[in-house]
Amino acid sequence: METRPQLNIDLNSMMRVARSIPYIGNKGNPSNGSLWLVDVFTFKKERLFYFMSKVAVVYWSGTGNTEAMAMAVAEGAKEKGAEVSVLPASEFSADQVSSFDAIAFGCPSMGAEQLEEMEFEPMFSACENRLSGKNIALFGSYGWGDGEWMRSWEARCNDDGANLACDSVICNETPDDDGLAACRNLGASLA
Numbered sequence: 698m699e700t701r702p703q704l705n706i707d708l709n710s711m712m713r714v715a716r717s718i719p720y721i722g723n724k725g726n727p728s729n730g731s732l733w734l735v736d737v738f739t740f741k742k743e744r745l746f747y748f749m750s751k752v753a754v755v756y757w758s759g760t761g762n763t764e765a766m767a768m769a770v771a772e773g774a775k776e777k778g779a780e781v782s783v784l785p786a787s788e789f790s791a792d793q794v795s796s797f798d799a800i801a802f803g804c805p806s807m808g809a810e811q812l813e814e815m816e817f818e819p820m821f822s823a824c825e826n827r828l829s830g831k832n833i834a835l836f837g838s839y840g841w842g843d844g845e846w847m848r849s850w851e852a853r854c855n856d857d858g859a860n861l862a863c864d865s866v867i868c869n870e871t872p873d874d875d876g877l878a879a880c881r882n883l884g885a886s887l888a
């Protein structure tokens with residue numbers, strides 16, 4: 698006997714959807730939010746889908762200070778509901794830029810107020826022509842300078858057309874509690 702596929706429609710569910718207004722609640726970030734249905738009679742709301750934004754934390758660190766900052770950035774983004782990938786500079790390439798909604802880049806001041814030149818600089822410069830309109834944020838540790846490397850890095854990102862989503866975070870050598878809290882906020886603002 699021929700069996701036909703059966704479409705099981707739950708009339709109650711159909712009515713519920715039909716009399717609801719859909720809206721996206723996203724706290725300003727279109728890639729991280731929820732699709733809600735609001736019942737026009739009862740005003741009850743129900744979440745249909747949850748979108749997670751994808752955030753990459755890409756960093757280089759020689760003695761661990763910027764790495765500690767990177768972990769705090771990741772923590773802040775996760776707490777805000779983002780799906781976070783923490784990647785050393787050697788494991789990130791320009792091809793991956795489009796896979797993320799936002800990217801936090803971390804690099805200490807090296808050379809003479811420069812980005813680390815063996816791994817981070819080549820990786821970052823390859824990414825630059827893909828950063829236009831991208832939500833990014835910068836962080837890193839420094840020693841004896843006054844943060845000049847970060848100012849020139851920010852200028853570079855602005856020239857690339859990147860959207861610096863929040864103030865950069867710089868920490869003198871090992872990040873203290875305030876520095877780590879600032880890193881968590883930076884992560885949260887990208888989520």
Ligand SMILES: Cc1cc2nc3c(=O)[nH]c(=O)nc-3n(C[C@H](O)[C@H](O)[C@H](O)COP(=O)(O)O)c2cc1C
Pocket residue numbers: 757758759760761762763764805806807808809810811838839840841842843844869870871
């Ligand atoms: C080769 C080298 C060059 C550095 N150049 C600078 C510099 O120009 N300005 C500065 O403020 N700190 C400079 N520093 C200090 C580092 O930025 C600082 O120690 C930082 O905390 C290192 O971060 P990390 O632990 O993530 O590698 C330099 C350190 C090294 C090893």
